[in-house]
Amino acid sequence: MAAKHVKEMEALKEHLGKHQLKLTRQRELILSAFLRQEHITAEAMYHQLAKSDPHLGLATIYRTLNLFCDAGLAQARHFGSQTQYDNIAHKGHHDHLICTGCDKIVEFENCDIERLQEEVATQNGFIIKTHRLELYGLCSRCRH
Amino acid sequence: MAAKHVKEMEALKEHLGKHQLKLTRQRELILSAFLRQEHITAEAMYHQLAKSDPHLGLATIYRTLNLFCDAGLAQARHFGSQTQYDNIAHKGHHDHLICTGCDKIVEFENCDIERLQEEVATQNGFIIKTHRLELYGLCSRCRH
DNA sequence: ATCATTTTGAGACAGCTTATCAATTTCAAT
């Protein structure tokens, strides 16, 4: 319990230190809840945490998840109308397959695609900083 | 002038006919303005058309651009916070390189990437219906 | 020309996220 998510906590503390930010009870709480998820929206986390912490504000959730993005622990992804915060703390970069039938999300990684993306960028004089690749379709179960 | 965009106009009329919709002055006007663009937001088109047609409503622009999507002339893409309507009337499918410095958008097409996407989907039991691939970075000019 | 149906324009409304600001908390310096 005490040894859980220590590395991520250290990463957060390092970011806080570099930017004159403070470690608060809320930030610790939200971090530990966030690290249990694969992807989550601010709203979903708000309702989840409200059970044990009814006074935690939605704005604080948003602020904190955005802070995690700055710290490199999370990545904001716009699936549909809401922002999903993706837990990339102990996962590398990855992209997503999204089932439009049941909203299932599958993560994948493909070096060949990444390499071709770089090629395309170079051909056009660009240097890629980020990218988004989302494949929308039907999973095996929803196909029927 | 009169022979411009005839094919797209016919495509629109065909769609209207099939769906009991009517051809209006506004739809003609918005179509001809839209076909001059590569990508445009509803807001941008609203301001552009307001010069010659101050009473054209923003809701009408949205409705009409969405109609073009249904008719296969346009495709909605969510870059950042706004929806860009992409003129795909006489272009096939394509993806985008986006400069975060100057907002320049370069279109590209890469069959190898598309093929690898299909592979990834198949491996995971998915059948792709659509996808989005956006590469964000700096163009040659903005790199300095 | 008639008239049922569709469309329009203006503004209200909705969903998601950020800004505001007084009160509280943190933490470095005593």
Add this chain to the structure above:
DNA sequence: ATTGAAATTGATAAGCTGTCTCAAAATGAT
């Protein structure tokens, strides 16, 4: 341990993009 400047929080207002509402106008089949 106490102090106090600076950062943070929570409640809520505001912002932004896009859709809905509805009375008035336009369309087009007859």
